[in-house]
Amino acid sequence: MAKDFQQPWKNVTSANDEASAVRVLAEILTEKEGRAFVSRLERKDGEFCIEILDRNLLCRLRLFFTLRRLAGTHGRLPxxxxxxxxxxxxxxxxxxxxxxxxxxxxxxxxxxxxxxxxxxxxxxxxxxxxxxxxxxxxxxxxxxxxxxxxxxxxxxxxxxxxxxxxxxxxxxxxxxxxxxxxxxxxx
Missing domain, CATH: 3.30.200.20 (Phosphorylase Kinase; domain 1)
Known part of the structure; x- marks a missing residue:
């Protein structure tokens, strides 16, 4: 039986802050059916998802480069x-x-x-x-x-x-x- 992702998706779109939306979206994307669900989103929801993913991908890149710079500056690894x-x-x-x-x-x-x-x-x-x-x-x-x-x-x-x-x-x-x-x- 396929899992229904409609309710979790509503939690993403109605979240008060982006961090909560990202957490729920990450949970959806951990499952194959969840990734298929996201790829079939209608235009408005799809565009919303694209923007969330883009902002968070950019944030991850900034975090990575900052971590690399700090590790080099201080000569220390996590x-x-x-x-x-x-x-x-x-x-x-x-x-x-x-x-x-x-x-x-x-x-x-x-x-x-x-x-x-x-x-x-x-x-x-x-x-x-x-x-x-x-x-x-x-x-x-x-x-x-x-x-x-x-x-x-x-x-x-x-x-x-x-x-x-x-x-x-x-x-x-x-x-x-x-x-x-x-x-x-x-x-």
């Missing part, structure tokens, strides 16, 4: 990005700065190597900005950043990402060199 549990490194860290580890499941551990003469404060700021950006990426062909590990105050810059089951991209290309270009791009 607690939600910091990994506090122990990571058991299972093999030697490679000269390239990578290796595998285990924290309940296999992960990739990448260590940013720095020279003793480099300005750690400046490196920490750049690292934090890039970690925020990397954390925002969501694509099937980009490994998810699970978090950051280490003591950045003392120059330990370590990222932890998902494990690529079939090896890294360079190994794949080396093993499958005879693939034609489209096959190489869509592995």
């Amino acid at each position: 607690d939600s990005m910091m990994i506090v549990e122990k990571i058991k490194v299972e093999d030697e860290i490679l000269p390239s700065g990578g290796g595998s580890g285990h924290m309940g499941h296999t992960v990739v551990v990448r260590i940013l190597r720095t020279a003793a003469t480099e300005d750690l404060r400046n490196i920490r700021k750049h690292f934090c900005r890039e970690a925020i950006l990397r954390n925002s990426l969501s694509h099937p062909h980009v490994l998810k950043l699970m978090g950051v590990y280490g003591d950045m105050e003392r120059g330990q810059f370590i990222t932890v990402t998902e494990w690529m089951v079939h090896g890294n991209v360079m190994d794949f290309i080396a093993k499958n060199y005879d693939l034609v270009l489209p096959g190489r791009l869509w592995f």
